[in-house]
Amino acid sequence: MTMTMTPETTASTELVSRRRRWPRRLLSGARTRILAAFIVLLALSTLVSTIALREILQARVGERVERSLGQEVKEFSTLARQGNNPLTGKPFGSDVQAIFDVYFQRNVPGEGEAVFTFIDGKPDQTTADVSRQQLFAAIAPLARITASKRGEVAGPQGDARYLAVPVAVKGRHRGVFVVTIALGQERAEVDEAAQVAAGVSLTVLLLASLLAFVIAGRVLTPLRQLTETAQSITENDLTRRIAVEGEDEIAELGHTFDAMLDRLQAAFATQKDFVSDAGHELRTPITIIRGHLELLGDDPDERRETVELVCDELDRMSRFVDDLLLLAQAEQADFIQTAEVDLDALTEALMVKASALGPREWTLEGIGVGRVTADRQRLTQAIMQLAQNAVQHTVEGDRIALGSALANGHARLWVSDSGSGVPAADRERIFDRFARGAGARRSQGAGLGLAIVRAIAEAHGGRVELDCARPGSGATFTVTIPTDPAPPQEARAT
Amino acid sequence: MNRILIAEDEPRLAAFLEKGLASNGFVTTTVGDGARAVMMADDDEFDLLVLDLGLPVKDGFTVLQELRAAGRRMPVIVLSARDDVRDKVSGLEHGADDYVTKPFRFEELLARVRVRLRAEGVAEQTVLRCGDLTLDLRTRRASVGGAASSSRHASSRCSRSSCATAARY
Numbered sequence: 016m017t018m019t020m021t022p023e024t025t026a027s028t029e030l031v032s033r034r035r036r037w038p039r040r041l042l043s044g045a046r047t048r049i050l051a052a053f054i055v056l057l058a059l060s061t062l063v064s065t066i067a068l069r070e071i072l073q074a075r076v077g078e079r080v081e082r083s084l085g086q087e088v089k090e091f092s093t094l095a096r097q098g099n100n101p102l103t104g105k106p107f108g109s110d111v112q113a114i115f116d117v118y119f120q121r122n123v124p125g126e127g128e129a130v131f132t133f134i135d136g137k138p139d140q141t142t143a144d145v146s147r148q149q150l151f152a153a154i155a156p157l158a159r160i161t162a163s164k165r166g167e168v169a170g171p172q173g174d175a176r177y178l179a180v181p182v183a184v185k186g187r188h189r190g191v192f193v194v195t196i197a198l199g200q201e202r203a204e205v206d207e208a209a210q211v212a213a214g215v216s217l218t219v220l221l222l223a224s225l226l227a228f229v230i231a232g233r234v235l236t237p238l239r240q241l242t243e244t245a246q247s248i249t250e251n252d253l254t255r256r257i258a259v260e261g262e263d264e265i266a267e268l269g270h271t272f273d274a275m276l277d278r279l280q281a282a283f284a285t286q287k288d289f290v291s292d293a294g295h296e297l298r299t300p301i302t303i304i305r306g307h308l309e310l311l312g313d314d315p316d317e318r319r320e321t322v323e324l325v326c327d328e329l330d331r332m333s334r335f336v337d338d339l340l341l342l343a344q345a346e347q348a349d350f351i352q353t354a355e356v357d358l359d360a361l362t363e364a365l366m367v368k369a370s371a372l373g374p375r376e377w378t379l380e381g382i383g384v385g386r387v388t389a390d391r392q393r394l395t396q397a398i399m400q401l402a403q404n405a406v407q408h409t410v411e412g413d414r415i416a417l418g419s420a421l422a423n424g425h426a427r428l429w430v431s432d433s434g435s436g437v438p439a440a441d442r443e444r445i446f447d448r449f450a451r452g453a454g455a456r457r458s459q460g461a462g463l464g465l466a467i468v469r470a471i472a473e474a475h476g477g478r479v480e481l482d483c484a485r486p487g488s489g490a491t492f493t494v495t496i497p498t499d500p501a502p503p504q505e506a507r508a509t
Numbered sequence: 510m511n512r513i514l515i516a517e518d519e520p521r522l523a524a525f526l527e528k529g530l531a532s533n534g535f536v537t538t539t540v541g542d543g544a545r546a547v548m549m550a551d552d553d554e555f556d557l558l559v560l561d562l563g564l565p566v567k568d569g570f571t572v573l574q575e576l577r578a579a580g581r582r583m584p585v586i587v588l589s590a591r592d593d594v595r596d597k598v599s600g601l602e603h604g605a606d607d608y609v610t611k612p613f614r615f616e617e618l619l620a621r622v623r624v625r626l627r628a629e630g631v632a633e634q635t636v637l638r639c640g641d642l643t644l645d646l647r648t649r650r651a652s653v654g655g656a657a658s659s660s661r662h663a664s665s666r667c668s669r670s671s672c673a674t675a676a677r678y
Contacts, residue, residue, distance in 0.1 A: 291593070294590065294591070295563070295591060298612055299519060299611065301611070301612040302590075302611040302612040303525070305613075305615075306526070306615055307521070307524075307525045309529075309615045310529045
């Protein structure tokens, strides 16, 4: 990881803190943890499979040894029962010594095998060529057995497995035949095989870990990019994106992050535009007031006119500031104070108030009878704003209709005018802040009216809609709110 | 007599611009939208254009572009309520000669108007004559038949505007 120091203090402190984090990251980082988990898993499986392999091989060795022992004993008993004494040409009869002699002449023991015989409890012969005494001593306890016996015995060359059978002649136990197979060799072979398997597994583990390290790094690269991008994002630069390719979860995270950045950028842009627009709206009256005062002469009439104009502009600014504050309040939870409101009484009160706004043909189109939970004052403010707009877009004698209705758990309040309507191009943005219709003059307000109406409607959990079904023949603005208390609006679009 | 075209849609703003410029010896014409600004600047002989950016019909940038495209070289002073650097740069790139941010002091605008006219080599008439009455707008001194008298007096405004009116014809 390379880092370049920049002269900015903030940037360099950030880098320092990132450097400090680095050793900790090495130990607790996702890549390291993935790798550690992988190695532990792989090591565990290697261990288990090696042990299992060894055990299985041991078991097989045991089976083979038992088979060999059984085979030897079978050969011996076949000889004893059915064989003839080559010296006499007759069956052995009770001559145990002869059976043993013939057996030893005819049989060559396999590798690791040894045969011992006892006659009357005394060692007789053996195929083992070394340490005869010691071996006989080791199996001496078997010299007088009366039933066949299996077991292991510790010899000078390691453990050996034995099978001992008594040899009975005419109901009398005369001798004992013992076959042993040394286990040391077999076991050493099994251990070696297990060691080889373990070695191979360990090598594979190392290679796999290396691969896992690389793969984990590659998989996590988008995450690192994500972190770096997130760190590089400031209020002034929201333009960077992650741009992850692929379809996996991390790519999805990248896309989600990018989408969030899009929204953030849009929100910042909106905020910036808002401040800029607000500045514009305030600067115009300030310019007018300043200009008129600077050029104020001594003429009393001119003075009076200027004072009137300045007062008017100050009123306008004051109204504008009130509107701005109202919109700012609309973002807060306590913007509306709801109570039970009689819709019919409210509608009638609105009608009376609206008729005072200007000489128009005011019509009451409908009265919804019932109760709604709403903020009466704010709702009145919204409808009066719509009525005011209607007055501005009509001339004396034009018809403006007010009405309300209750249906499906929603209350509707509308203001309909017979003015010129809203051009299609403006319908989308008309509820945005500072959105004046094309050609509208400043004298008609700062363009916050409909934004306030929308804020009030949305604070009630409702909405405001524009209906211009008949183009060129007026606009109908409808505020729709639920009659029951709405759950608080978490995030309202700005 | 310098003629100034004011393109400003806010009547109250245009009103004091007219008043102030007229009392300083300029002849002004005001238009309220961009389309008429282009038309007037094309048709008539104006020495300078004071242009608001937020004009209806055609905004200030469009007006500037169309004027420059049509080969009009008159100095243009842009008025804007936005002091964004981008807006300023954009205004100047579109061919504005100067940029004044609202709110501004009228004196400042006046000074800039004068600087632009001087830079263009347009002789600004600072002495108004009417018969044997002369009025120096810079020194604010009036003289009748050569006899100087201080014009720092309320009536100087009247004589100044009447001289300006007389000088128009």
